[in-house]
Amino acid sequence: MASSEESDSSREAAGFFVEQSIVVSAARHCGHAFQWVQVMSDDKAISAAKRPRARKRRFYEMGPDFNGGRPGFWVADESVLPPHRVYRLPASTPPVPYMFDKSDGSLPYDLEVCFRWWLVSDRTKAVFERVDPEAFVFVRCDVRVPQGRYHGPDYWLCDVVRVLDALDETESCLRIGVRDDVRYIDHGQKYYGFIPGYKLVFREAAIGNAHIFRMAYDEATVICDQEFKDACKSAGLRRIRFRDPSKSRY
Known part of the structure; x- marks a missing residue:
């Protein structure tokens, strides 16, 4: 017959192993639970990854689409226009006399160049x-023809007067410098120069709700967003060029 000490030792040993078994079992159970939580977390991560991200706005260089043909229209009296060194078109400019002569070339489409501005249809x-x-200033054109009176749609001189400093210079590829040629109106000021293969990336926060603007430090370049481009396309406007400047082209 086993002594009480042996029984106690056996019980203690049994209890020890039972306790150890419980601990091990609990550890294994926690391990499974931990793995299950991890799987759920991974599933949630995968699900989150599949969620659509906020789409970045797309921007385009915008301007007349030159076809190389001879234009049959011109400003009949340039004296009504602002001086050469005034880049933006004053709203107070009087109606601009324009001659349309299809015998001399093609008549204007929906958007044509006119010095530093645009000639646009009604x-x-x-x-x-x-x-x-x-974003715009419009000045009515007084359209004339060689004989008789003009009976076509109205035309306007148009200027994009909003200028934004919105270029992300660290992500863009172009020349950035200070103008040292005294012949330029921006002599001594910062300027952007486009090189072969240039790329332009814009800071959306600096653009805000604007749909079209001129670039600071290169005001000859007009930028519009996707909504503005879509509106022009939906209206069937002709002879307007759009180019994605975020894609470098060599």
Whole structure:
């Protein structure tokens, strides 16, 4: 017969192993629980990864689409225009006399170049004002023809007067310098120069709700967003060029 000490030792040993078994079992159970939580976390991570991200706005260089043909229209009296060194078109400019002569070349489409500004049709003006009315100044054109009176749609001199410093210079590829040529109006000031294969990336926070603007330090370049481009396309406006400047081209 086993002594009480042996029984106690056996019980203690049994108890020890039972306790150890419980600990091990609990550890294994916690291990499974931990793995299950990890799997759930991974599933949630995968699910989160599949969620659509906020789409970045797309921007385009915008301007007349030159076809190389001879234009049959011109400003008949340039004296009404602002001086050469005034880049932006004053809203107080009087109606601009324009000659349309199809015998001399093609008549204007919806958007044509006119010095530092644009010559736009009446329907182009309507689209521009609907999408971003605060970005423009329009001056009516007094259209004339060689014989008789003009009976076509109205045309306007148009200027994009909003200028934004919105370029992300660290992500873009272009020349950035200070103008040292005294012949330029921006002599001594910062400027952007486009090199072969240039790329432009913009800071959306600096653009805000604007749909079209001129670039600071290169005001000859007009930038619009996808909504503005879509509005022009939907209206069927002709002879307007859009180029994605975020894609470098060599």
